[in-house]
Amino acid sequence: MSPDDVTIVEVGPRDGLQNEPNHVSTERKIAFIEALADAGHRRIEATAFVHPKVIPQLADADVVASRLPEREGVTYTALVPNDHGVARARKTGISQWAVFTAASETFNQKNIKASIDESFARFASVLEAARECGRTVRGYCSTILHCPYEGRIDPSLTVSVVRRLIDVGCEEVSLGETIGRGTPGEIRDLCGRLAVEGVLDRCAVHFHDTYGMGCANALAAYELGVRTFDASAGGLGGCPYAPGAAGNTATEDLIFMFNGMGVKTGVDLEAQVAASLLMEEALGHTLPSHTYRALRGRGQGPKPDHLEMS
Amino acid sequence: MSPDDVTIVEVGPRDGLQNEPNHVSTERKIAFIEALADAGHRRIEATAFVHPKVIPQLADADVVASRLPEREGVTYTALVPNDHGVARARKTGISQWAVFTAASETFNQKNIKASIDESFARFASVLEAARECGRTVRGYCSTILHCPYEGRIDPSLTVSVVRRLIDVGCEEVSLGETIGRGTPGEIRDLCGRLAVEGVLDRCAVHFHDTYGMGCANALAAYELGVRTFDASAGGLGGCPYAPGAAGNTATEDLIFMFNGMGVKTGVDLEAQVAASLLMEEALGHTLPSHTYRALRGRGQGPKPDHLEMS
Numbered sequence: 271m272s273p274d275d276v277t278i279v280e281v282g283p284r285d286g287l288q289n290e291p292n293h294v295s296t297e298r299k300i301a302f303i304e305a306l307a308d309a310g311h312r313r314i315e316a317t318a319f320v321h322p323k324v325i326p327q328l329a330d331a332d333v334v335a336s337r338l339p340e341r342e343g344v345t346y347t348a349l350v351p352n353d354h355g356v357a358r359a360r361k362t363g364i365s366q367w368a369v370f371t372a373a374s375e376t377f378n379q380k381n382i383k384a385s386i387d388e389s390f391a392r393f394a395s396v397l398e399a400a401r402e403c404g405r406t407v408r409g410y411c412s413t414i415l416h417c418p419y420e421g422r423i424d425p426s427l428t429v430s431v432v433r434r435l436i437d438v439g440c441e442e443v444s445l446g447e448t449i450g451r452g453t454p455g456e457i458r459d460l461c462g463r464l465a466v467e468g469v470l471d472r473c474a475v476h477f478h479d480t481y482g483m484g485c486a487n488a489l490a491a492y493e494l495g496v497r498t499f500d501a502s503a504g505g506l507g508g509c510p511y512a513p514g515a516a517g518n519t520a521t522e523d524l525i526f527m528f529n530g531m532g533v534k535t536g537v538d539l540e541a542q543v544a545a546s547l548l549m550e551e552a553l554g555h556t557l558p559s560h561t562y563r564a565l566r567g568r569g570q571g572p573k574p575d576h577l578e579m580s
Numbered sequence: 581m582s583p584d585d586v587t588i589v590e591v592g593p594r595d596g597l598q599n600e601p602n603h604v605s606t607e608r609k610i611a612f613i614e615a616l617a618d619a620g621h622r623r624i625e626a627t628a629f630v631h632p633k634v635i636p637q638l639a640d641a642d643v644v645a646s647r648l649p650e651r652e653g654v655t656y657t658a659l660v661p662n663d664h665g666v667a668r669a670r671k672t673g674i675s676q677w678a679v680f681t682a683a684s685e686t687f688n689q690k691n692i693k694a695s696i697d698e699s700f701a702r703f704a705s706v707l708e709a710a711r712e713c714g715r716t717v718r719g720y721c722s723t724i725l726h727c728p729y730e731g732r733i734d735p736s737l738t739v740s741v742v743r744r745l746i747d748v749g750c751e752e753v754s755l756g757e758t759i760g761r762g763t764p765g766e767i768r769d770l771c772g773r774l775a776v777e778g779v780l781d782r783c784a785v786h787f788h789d790t791y792g793m794g795c796a797n798a799l800a801a802y803e804l805g806v807r808t809f810d811a812s813a814g815g816l817g818g819c820p821y822a823p824g825a826a827g828n829t830a831t832e833d834l835i836f837m838f839n840g841m842g843v844k845t846g847v848d849l850e851a852q853v854a855a856s857l858l859m860e861e862a863l864g865h866t867l868p869s870h871t872y873r874a875l876r877g878r879g880q881g882p883k884p885d886h887l888e889m890s
Contacts, residue, residue, distance in 0.1 A: 450874075451840070453836070453837050453839075455840060479792075480870060481833065481871045482789075482795055482833040482871055483836070483837060483840075484792075485792055485793060485795065486795040486798075486799045486837060489796045489799060523793075527764065530761070530765060530793075532765065559792065560793075564760075564790050
């Protein structure tokens with residue numbers, strides 16, 4: 271892998287599906303994950319060991335995690351928020367566990383009913399158990415730039431939370447730009463600060479297309495040296511009640527951009543579209559990714575033979 | 581205006597509407613244009629003096645052009661492809677006329693049934709008439725990077741067509757990335773070549789969101805020094821039969837990005853959304869812009885109060 275190449279962490283099976291109210295069967299999830307691995311993904315966030323009442327869609331985490339296709343070089347990740355999650359996760363072959371906190375105190379309180387300090391206390395034993403079992407841990411830091419409750423987040427707070435996640439043993443931190451309000455200048459500023467702190471090479475970025483900034487932000491992060499990008503098949507993770515409303519940055523759009531720039535992702539775009547189609551069929555609503563739609567023939571191809579000036 | 585600031589050329593009333601099959605009344609078009617001027621736009625592409633059979637939606641070009649709101653500092657543009665167009669345009673107050681050609685011979689043939697040379701011959705008299713009447717001329721160069729028929733376009737061809745448009749008297753050239761397949765690396769390469777040719781400061785960029793690259797490409801062009809960006813209210817200009825399928829880069833998305841970067845556009849985002857809403861109501865289908873949807877409350881706002889990790 272050249273230092274210019276990138277790794278995509280496909281989060282569709284977990285982050286993409288978690289808010290979908292339409293039940294997706296375990297069979298279909300496994301087929302989806304298999305298709306993603308076949309497309310070339312080497313990192314797939316497969317599920318979450320959280321209470322079924324919290325995320326009903328992922329209530330089958332134990333079964334999914336025990337039936338993941340074994341592929342050489344593929345790392346599967348699952349959220350493991352606490353000791354209950356550890357008990358479940360250690361029975362499976364999931365090789366990377368993920369813990370989560372946020373740069374915003376208010377968001378953390380509303381989201382997981384814990385302060386930032388409390389969230390670190392809560393997942394200390396997850397990190398310990400992971401070390402015992404030989405699993406790596408990924409840390410999520412949400413609201414890196416903007417919080418739905420607090421507004422703009424002081425980037426030095428974000429840097430301190432990222433630093434702390436690494437210091438407690440996270441192999442990697444995913445920088446969650448949770449509400450999609452961030453723009454390229456802010457991304458550059460934050461990445462610059464993380465580089466000065468010496469932790470940028472341990473960070474992935476996780477953008478949302480709420481305001482259409484996903485690819486522009488990814489471009490800005492790439493330029494600052496980020497090489498790991500979370501993305502969701504077809505843009506899964508948008509609001510299911512607003513067709514076309516976008517959630518996670520779409521894997522297809524990122525692959526399209528990087529392909530055009532000669533940056534290898536290791537994922538075949540056509541095969542990715544085929545994987546996303548499985549979920550579109552399972553969910554019964556259109557997925558928002560522009561590239562997915564264009565390649566599926568529902569986007570705007572060459573115009574009919576009348577005047578087209580631009 | 582600081583050299584870091586940008587000008588948006590709002591092309592919604594022409595490029596956005598031209599392929600819309602749902603008839604929009606002249607009254608509504610005027611109200612739309614008025615709302616755009618009120619939002620702060622100083623350049624609006626208002627209509628096209630082409631044969632009504634070619635673009636039925638713009639058959640009322642003469643009436644629209646004669647009823648444009650008079651606002652200090654606002655320049656209205658209209659397509660004026662030939663002598664018939666000139667005869668109509670000179671009766672109106674449209675202060676900028678636009679002619680169009682492409683970097684791809686095949687696209688030009690299919691689109692306007694003329695070779696590139698023939699298109700230049702055809703609009704020579706438009707340029708002459710414009711000089712006589714004291715109007716400026718904008719040149720469109722389509723398929724700057726990719727052609728639906730020829731594939732990848734040699735950038736030196738594009739540079740030569742842009743050069744030629746300027747040499748025959750175009751004040752500005754709009755670089756049309758017609759099918760939306762271009763990515764930031766190609767944009768940088770082309771802009772670099774145009775800078776070497778000494779014409780980049782006379783160029784605007786015109787992107788499409790077919791593959792979701794609009795904002796990323798705009799960011800790349802901005803970094804290379806481009807300061808004029810064509811965009812369409814709400815992303816008008818997508819395929820009306822595929823809700824959410826994107827066409828022109830949306831004005832709202834560009835404003836959102838530039839606002840976040842501290843780059844002034846002179847256009848008020850809320851007022852822009854209000855202008856786009858007029859067209860959404862007139863057309864009866866959702867507009868694709870992410871930012872438009874998010875601000876209209878149909879996008880993905882803060883998630884409900886369950887677990888949200890990224």
